[in-house]
Amino acid sequence: MSPFPLYEQHEQAYCSQFANVEQAASTQDRVLMGAPGTIIEHRRGGAVYYARQYMGPEGRRQEESLGGPQGDPEVDARVEQVRRRIELGKDLIGRIRDLSKLGFQLADNKTYATVGVLYNYGLFEAGAVLVGSHAYAVILNSLGIRAVSYETEDIDIARRHQLALANPPQGGLLAMLKETGINFVPVPALKRGEPSTSYTEAGKSRFHVDLLVPSRDDTFPTVPVAELNAHATGLPYLAYLLGKAQTGTLISRHGAVPVRVPESARFAIHKLLVSRLRTNTLVKSQKDVRQASVLLAMLGEHRTGDIEDACAELPRSARALVRRTLPEVEALMRDAHEAGLAELESGLAG
Structure with a gap:
């Protein structure tokens, strides 16, 4: 029998600090892909055009065009909106850096970008649930405890009922995932001719995203998910897991993103x-x-x-x-x- 405790509680002051991060993260209208970065200006002739320069989830410097020219009301409003997102992101990162030293669970940058793009499209608000080891990390932080963490390259996204998404891209889930800047490709199914239920980063990386739905019995069927233009793997007893969910916050060195996780x-x-x-x-x-x-x-x-x-x-x-x-x-x-x-x-x- 083990006489050793399985977890330690964080001090209340640290839990309050994490709660402040959660509250600030919940105010984000959109999560930035990668590190917050900075806004830069490009001159084209006599006009000024804007871009956000940032470090992407794979550790490469990237640029996101914000348009131009300077002085156009729509462009200036967009730049100001992105500037506010950058400021909030940098503030969150400063607080998260302190939490990481205290033993709070941090996701890797690729996971943050992937979960972030799903948040941007409203999947969690519509009922999608983060499950698996990343959900475990979110729950540990929410409960205010420290325990042994497990590294994983899997992101498991589940949904119990059809998601009422306002504006999904034409390419569905795969198109969403590609907006991270990560080169996601479908994973070939084990059975020849069946559709994929998983997406992985091209190359030798093992980083991948699995889409899951409840199975009606003890089998593992492939189930169409029309609203995401995708297919999912059916899992026995997943309906039980998804029967009650709660809000949480996934934190990383690139920022924080609100999610939905199981109770x-x-x-x-x-x-x-x-x-x-x-x-x-x-x-x-x-x-x-x-x-x-x-x-x-x-x-x-x-x-x-x-x-x-x-x-x-x-x-x-x-x-x-x-x-x-x-x-x-x-x-x-x-x-x-x-x-x-x-x-x-x-x-x-x-």
């Missing part, structure tokens, strides 16, 4: 469930159980009732699978986190 207790229970659905990836299964145990430990000690509520809404067909994880969970939580373990056992016994 914390459901995320933990679903992680245990997924660990039993993985049949050939022991390392990932162990990671799932540990992430779940961290959240269960915190919730049992500081949010009594959340775990039992999440267990009560777990489909009965999934209960046996989650119970199989109890020996592993107990090995991590016994002695150090009795409250969370007891509430989990009680919730699964009902």
Whole structure:
């Protein structure tokens, strides 16, 4: 049995600092791709044209044209709007730099740009949910705790119902992703002739985005997502995970972006469930159980009732699978986190 705590709480002052970052991030009408950068001027003949020069998510200097000439009311308004976004972005980065030193979870720059472009198109407001290890990092920060982080090159985006998007691009999800400046391409499906449900950065990079939807049974079908002009992989029990969601904020060295993530207790229970659905990836299964145990430990000690509520809404067909994880969970939580373990056992016994 492990006598060592799975997490540490951040001091209240640091949690307040993070809350201020979240509040400021929520005021953004649009997230800038890459670092905030600066506005520069180009002279063409006797006229002045504007551009934003910045460091892109892949670490290369880039330029975004803002138009011209200087003096055109529409152009000047656009430049001023971008200038305000740059100022807010730089302010956020200064605060995030301090938080990173304190152990708050930071996403890499590619992830920030990718999630940011989805925010710009209103996916999270429309109901899309960030899941997977990046959601885990967002939840840790929201709960005000520090724990072992897991590096990942996967971005998992899920949706339960059709998203009511105001202005999606003609090219759908792939066109959105390309606006990051990252050269995304579809990943060929395992079965010849089936559409792709995943997008990866061209070349040797393993960075990729997966689109997920609930499966109606225990299979993993390929499902069309018409509003994104894309296809998704259906996952068993994903509807349970997406049944309750909460707002959160993903932070990185390039800025902060509001997102939607699963409710914390459901995320933990679903992680245990997924660990039993993985049949050939022991390392990932162990990671799932540990992430779940961290959240269960915190919730049992500081949010009594959340775990039992999440267990009560777990489909009965999934209960046996989650119970199989109890020996592993107990090995991590016994002695150090009795409250969370007891509430989990009680919730699964009902």
